Amino acid sequence: MEQKKVDRTKSGSQKLGQLILLLGRLEKHPHTFGEAGPLTPSEIHTIDAIGMERGVLMSELANRLRVTKGAVTQIIVRLEDKNLVERTPNPTDSRSVIVSLTEKGKSAFRAHEEVHLHFYRELSSQLDEQEIEIFEKCIEKLCIHLQK
Amino acid sequence: MEQKKVDRTKSGSQKLGQLILLLGRLEKHPHTFGEAGPLTPSEIHTIDAIGMERGVLMSELANRLRVTKGAVTQIIVRLEDKNLVERTPNPTDSRSVIVSLTEKGKSAFRAHEEVHLHFYRELSSQLDEQEIEIFEKCIEKLCIHLQK
DNA sequence: CCTATTTAGTTTAGTTTATAAACAAAATCA
DNA sequence: TGATTTTGTTTATAAACTAAACTAAATAGG
Numbered sequence: 001m002e003q004k005k006v007d008r009t010k011s012g013s014q015k016l017g018q019l020i021l022l023l024g025r026l027e028k029h030p031h032t033f034g035e036a037g038p039l040t041p042s043e044i045h046t047i048d049a050i051g052m053e054r055g056v057l058m059s060e061l062a063n064r065l066r067v068t069k070g071a072v073t074q075i076i077v078r079l080e081d082k083n084l085v086e087r088t089p090n091p092t093d094s095r096s097v098i099v100s101l102t103e104k105g106k107s108a109f110r111a112h113e114e115v116h117l118h119f120y121r122e123l124s125s126q127l128d129e130q131e132i133e134i135f136e137k138c139i140e141k142l143c144i145h146l147q148k
Numbered sequence: 149m150e151q152k153k154v155d156r157t158k159s160g161s162q163k164l165g166q167l168i169l170l171l172g173r174l175e176k177h178p179h180t181f182g183e184a185g186p187l188t189p190s191e192i193h194t195i196d197a198i199g200m201e202r203g204v205l206m207s208e209l210a211n212r213l214r215v216t217k218g219a220v221t222q223i224i225v226r227l228e229d230k231n232l233v234e235r236t237p238n239p240t241d242s243r244s245v246i247v248s249l250t251e252k253g254k255s256a257f258r259a260h261e262e263v264h265l266h267f268y269r270e271l272s273s274q275l276d277e278q279e280i281e282i283f284e285k286c287i288e289k290l291c292i293h294l295q296k
Numbered sequence: 297c298c299t300a301t302t303t304a305g306t307t308t309a310g311t312t313t314a315t316a317a318a319c320a321a322a323a324t325c326a
Numbered sequence: 327t328g329a330t331t332t333t334g335t336t337t338a339t340a341a342a343c344t345a346a347a348c349t350a351a352a353t354a355g356g
Contacts, residue, residue, distance in 0.1 A: 008280075009265060009268055009269055009272070010265065011284075012268050012272065012280070012284050013264045013265050013267070013268035014264075015284055015287045015288060015291070016264070016267075016268055016287060017264055018291055019287050019290060019291055019294075020171050020174075020175065022291055022294040022295065023168050023171055023172070023294070024171070024172065024175065025214060026168075026294060027168065027172065040341070040342085041342095042341080042342065042343090057304080057305095058304070058305060058306095059303085059304060059305080062305095066173060067342090067343070067344085068343080068344060068345075069304075069305060069306080070305085070306070070307075070308090070343085070344070070345080070346095071342070071343055071344075072305085073305065073306055073307080074306095074307095074342080074343085075342080075343095077306095090304095093303095093304085093351080093352075094350085094351060094352090095303065095304045095305070095350065095351045095352065096303090096304055096305075096351090097304080097305070116161045116162075116164070116165055117157060117158065117161050119161070119164075119293075120157055120160050120161035120164055121157055122293065123289065123290060123293055124157070124160065126289055126293075127286065127289070130282075131282050131285070131286065132156075132160070134278075134279050134282045134283065134286075135282065135283065135286040136159075136160050136163055137279070138275065138279065138282075138283040138286070139163045139164060139167050140163060141271065141274055141275070142167060142271060143163070143166055143167055143170055145267075145270065145271055145274075146167075146170040146171065146174060147170065188312075188313085189313095190312080190313065190314090205333080205334095206333070206334060206335095207332085207333060207334080210334095215313090215314065215315085216314075216315060216316075217333075217334060217335080218314085218315070218316080218317095218334085218335075218336080218337090219313070219314055219315075220334085221334065221335055221336080222313080222314085222335095223313080223314095225335095238333095241322080241323075241332095241333085242321085242322060242323090243321065243322045243323070243332070243333040243334070244322095244332090244333055244334075245333080245334070297356105298355105298356095299354100299355095299356090300353100300354085300355090300356105301352100301353080301354080301355100302351105302352080302353075302354090303350100303351085303352075303353090304349100304350085304351080304352095305348105305349085305350090305351105306347105306348080306349080306350105307346100307347085307348075307349095308345100308346090308347085308348095309344105309345090309346090309347105310343105310344085310345090311342100311343080311344080311345105312341100312342085312343080312344100313340100313341085313342090313343100314339100314340080314341080314342105315338100315339080315340080315341100316337100316338090316339085316340105317336100317337090317338090317339105318335105318336085318337085318338105319334100319335080319336075319337095320333100320334090320335080320336100321332100321333085321334090321335105322331100322332085322333080322334105323330100323331080323332070323333095324329100324330080324331070324332090325328100325329085325330075325331085326327100326328095326329085326330100
């Protein structure tokens with residue numbers, strides 16, 4: 001009985017390990033989203049962090065992405081060159097810069113979102129109502145657990 | 149009813165998205181394992197891929213890690229400098245090289261495994277038997293789904 | 297009202313992790 | 327045997343970061 005429990009922990013942990021491995025690989029290579037050409041993982045990740053609503057300050061973006069301000073400057077320059085984001089001066093504080101998505105950037109955002117939705121739909125089509133509910137609950141606990 | 153289903157997909161997909169985000173962050177910074185000093189994600193990942201059993205050929209390692217042979221050469225040089233792996237000539241084919249963990253490397257492997265086990269134990273302590281079972285089943289389906 | 301400090305963002309130099317292409321040496325095929 | 331394939335290394339390059347030095351604007355306090 002005790003032995004069985006230990007084995008279960010080991011196999012469960014290995015499954016989770018494999019999941020982490022596969023998820024890491026997933027977001028590791030460039031991919032084309034919407035009207036935008038191929039985007040690297042960090043490019044689409046940045047577009048995702050900017051979001052569809054109003055613009056974001058560079059420093060806020062650095063917080064969201066958990067990188068330095070210098071890293072944000074670099075990637076935003078690249079995204080600006082590709083016409084995916086816009087930089088506008090902040091009218092209420094001329095030190096800061098507001099970053100927002102262009103139409104092309106928004107189309108990449110939506111295409112990326114759609115990929116996620118499609119993936120989730122495919123997955124949940126293989127589960128019943130109760131399984132989906134428990135799965136989501138577990139993901140949530142896992143997330144809370146990871147935030148420490 | 150239909151609306152409800154759409155919303156469920158969206159929120160579920162977002163939860164999964166957050167999980168991917170957090171897992172990506174988790175394995176992004178160096179960490180100390182066992183007797184080895186701080187190891188970068190790709191260093192511990194490589195140690196994990198070599199494993200505790202008999203040695204592995206460089207090319208097999210490249211396959212497991214899904215990187216080029218050149219990348220493997222580079223990381224193995226670094227791990228060798230840190231005395232975590234050993235290179236021995238293959239007696240049956242003198243083109244190839246067998247890579248295996250040193251005692252220090254094995255201690256890093258075990259410490260890393262222990263981190264995963266501990267994490268999984270913590271997580272599953274918050275779930276009941278039925279939830280764990282369904283969760284593992286879902287992870288498995290997710291993995292299968294990701295391998296395409 | 298200045299000066300001193302803080303805040304926002306940029307620039308630069310260097311690191312890590314990877315690729316791709318050219319290569320050398322050994323094994324295998326025909 | 328000679329041509330080809332396989333195994334691994336080397337080298338030059340790129341992406342994605344960090345850390346530190348910097349500029350310019352805002353703010354706090356004497």
